[in-house]
Amino acid sequence: MRVLAAMSGGVDSAVAAARAVDAGHDVTGVHLALARNPQTYRSGARGCCTLEDARDARRAADVIGIPFYVWDMADRFHEDVVDDFVAEYAAGRTPNPCLRCNEKIKFAAVLDRAVALGFDAVVTGHHARLGGDGLLRRSVDLPKDQSYVLAVLRRDQLDRSLFPLGDSTKAQVRAEAAERGLAVADKPDSHDICFIADGDTRRFLAERLGESPGDIVDARTGAVLGAHSGAYAYTVGQRRGLALREPAPDGRPRYVLSITPVTNTVTVGSVDMLDVSEVAADRPVWTGGPAPDGPFECDVQLRAHGEVVPATVELAGGRMLASLRRPARGVAAGQALVAYRPDPAGDIVLGSATIGSRD
Structure with a gap:
């Protein structure tokens, strides 16, 4: 098959591309430039889509021996993933941007363009498996399993997808990368939200949504226990950072139970609630x-x-x-x-x- 390998600049996508070559496919590598203002260097394991990542992907493609291109999808990513992320928090929900990126970018925009260019499938470094029956399964490496964030894919998208790493652990992938001479073998995994490189989600949202003061209220009594500068800074299950004025009668911690944008309130209660x-x-x-x-x-x-x-x-x-x-x-x-x-x-x-x- 003629396949397009999405290469992020990390070890997983590099080994996935190499395995696709070993399987006899005609492979072309592509790096998705998703950041409007890419930074020169990563900060440890935070962030992605930096100039360094693009260079790492190109070097990996050179070692593997496949053609390589960079596709600028920054505007599409900003609209479908970043703007959606901000809008969801403003509506009192807690989105998972990786789900939206897979749904809207990697297996929609990229796959659609790949098919239009004559490719049969897209190969990625996700840790998940597609069986001979075409069904999506968990990876053998359960701590690294990414089937959850791939579950948004439709049947027709899965039919044009390849996940070569699903039968390997992350340690095995890194060892293989070293054996192949790939410089990314020891590169840290990217953590947190890729477009919030410093990991400060509250600051990121405040810059886009502004301050919107409101009350933090008790679920049982309705009493006002504190104040917030923006309900978007909270998520269900959160315990830290509530800054409540008075402790619970039983002395136990309170947790965020719900966020209500209409009244701009954050409701808290005991863990059993x-x-x-x-x-x-x-x-x-x-x-x-x-x-x-x-x-x-x-x-x-x-x-x-x-x-x-x-x-x-x-x-x-x-x-x-x-x-x-x-x-x-x-x-x-x-x-x-x-x-x-x-x-x-x-x-x-x-x-x-x-x-x-x-x-």
Whole structure:
């Protein structure tokens, strides 16, 4: 096949491209320039899309022996990922920008352009597997598994995707990169949100949304316990940084339970009030075979690297509804509900949807 390898400048995408060559594919490397004002140097493991990353990707392509190009997708990334991120926080939700980037950029804009140019598929360094049945599965390296952020992909997008690293651990990938002479073998992984290089999400949002003072209120009594300068700075399950005026009667910590943009309030309460048993999610994407007609049993994951919870799930009225077998905590609107079917060959992604309400 003629495939396009998305090369970020990191070790995973470099080894994925090399493995695609070894598999006999006709491979072309492409680096996505996503930052409007790329910095010259990374700050440790923070940030991406720097000039250094582009150079690392080019050097890796040279070692592998494949053609290499840079595609400027900064405006599309800013509109579909960065602006969406800010708008979601302004609406009281907690988005996952990696989900949106995969959905809108890597497997929509890039894949569409690749197909238009005559490529058959896109290869990436994501840690996930596509079985012979075409179903998306977890990586063998569970701590590095990225199937959660790939669960937004449609069936037609998965059919044109290759994930060569799903059967390897991260340690194996780094060792292979060193054996191949790739300089990125020891390059640190990028952490946090790629377009917030210093990791200060609150500052980033404040610069774009401005200060908007409001109250922090007690869920049980409605009493005002403190003030905030912007509800966007909080997320469900947060405990630190609340600066409340008075402690709880039992002396235990309080946690953020909800954010209400209409009244500009942040509601807090005890840890047990975070328990959620019912989750409703919108815009479902189903890739795990024919969609079931009624309720079915599966496991659900409600945030990246979060715990897996057994549940009864149903697709109804354009939504995915999950009744959890045991309560989950820290469930935030804007995150994804991903349904998995346990399988001896690796848990299979059935589908996903964006979390709206939870009770």
